[in-house]
Amino acid sequence: MATDQPMQLRKLAHIHLGVDGGAEKFFVRLAGALARKGVEQIAFIRPDRPWRDELAKHCDVREMKFSRSHIKRHLIRWTIARQISAFGATATLGWMSPASKWLPKPRPGMRTFLRLGDWPDGFHTYGNVQDLIGNTPEIIRQAIEMGWPESRAHVISNFVDPLPANIAPVKRADFNTPEDATILIHLGRFVGRKRFDLVVKAIAGLPESVHAWLIGDGELLEETKALAVSLGVTDRVHFLGWQRDPSPFLKSADILLCPTDEEPLGNIVLEGWNAGLPVVATASPGPSWLIDDGINGLLSRCGDVNALTASIRRVLSSEVLRQALVQGGDAKLAAQYSEVGVVKAYDRLLTSPRHA
Known part of the structure; x- marks a missing residue:
């Protein structure tokens, strides 16, 4: 009988600038699933997100103010890169295009990924992105048509948690x-x-x-x-x-x-x-x-x-x-769209050798 293979991914950093919606819910959901598989995680988010405490159950949360100032932007990116290096992450996952400008430069032993849950809007801030992840084939198809290399574009969809049996319907x-x-x-x-x-x-x-x-x-x-x-x-x-x-x-x-x-x-x-x-x-x-x-x-x-x-x-x-x-x-x-299948897909991709 087949058994689950142990996770290869050991340490993962996230960068997520979102507010509160479906992407944020899945972010917390995936972080929890990875944590249950033994993956250590840190997450860089904006202050006072309503899902911050739930996320903190699964990983180390670093709240930061992401300034648009040209000078401060470089300082913030440097700070994030330094903390990711000290943490020892082997992969950094940015969530949606706004996170792309804060991704650290990839280096030996640490790869960078950007996950898209919406249509790509251009690649002008994607300089430090090695691979794209889209949660539908259409997102990836559009990215490739816009010029993104097909070998560095991947589809991994979402999963949802089973509804707890003790949740009562509203009256x-x-x-x-x-x-x-x-x-x-x-x-x-x-x-x-x-x-x-x-x-x-x-x-x-x-x-x-x-x-x-x-x-x-x-x-x-x-x-x-x-x-x-x-x-x-x-x-x-x-x-x-x-x-x-x-x-x-x-x-x-x-x-x-x-x-x-x-x-x-x-x-x-x-x-x-x-x-x-x-x-x-x-x-x-x-x-x-x-x-x-x-x-x-x-x-x-x-x-x-x-x-x-x-x-x-x-x-x-x-x-x-x-x-x-x-x-x-x-x-x-x-x-x-099970948790098991989606988590395995992330594990395979985030630990795979880099394509040219």
């Missing part, structure tokens, strides 16, 4: 939602590409027993609320704000929506599968890669509210389809 009554309602849930930043407006418009065309929980915050929040007012669905569209842990809300919902226009991955698809929900999405790059239409989710054209509404109606009208999508999502999550 629907606490959010003015009837107990017998069917709840559609969508999570993310209220920005254009997330298309919260499509959910509001879909609700207007669905039975009155269908409600929507919209979780998040952002620049288009008030505009989306105004849309709900104009369509007369304020009693069925509930704005629940940003939630650090959406698990109790997912456990209380019925259908996960991912109606985005430009989604590199669609981590909420994984979250929906993880919570045992059928997933209804639009065919942006990430969901199209994750979802086998009709097997573990339903896909419709981006921006087409009628097609999105029709997909939702299909799930509402067929318990057989709903169960099939849930089972399909669970199977794909276990087969391709």
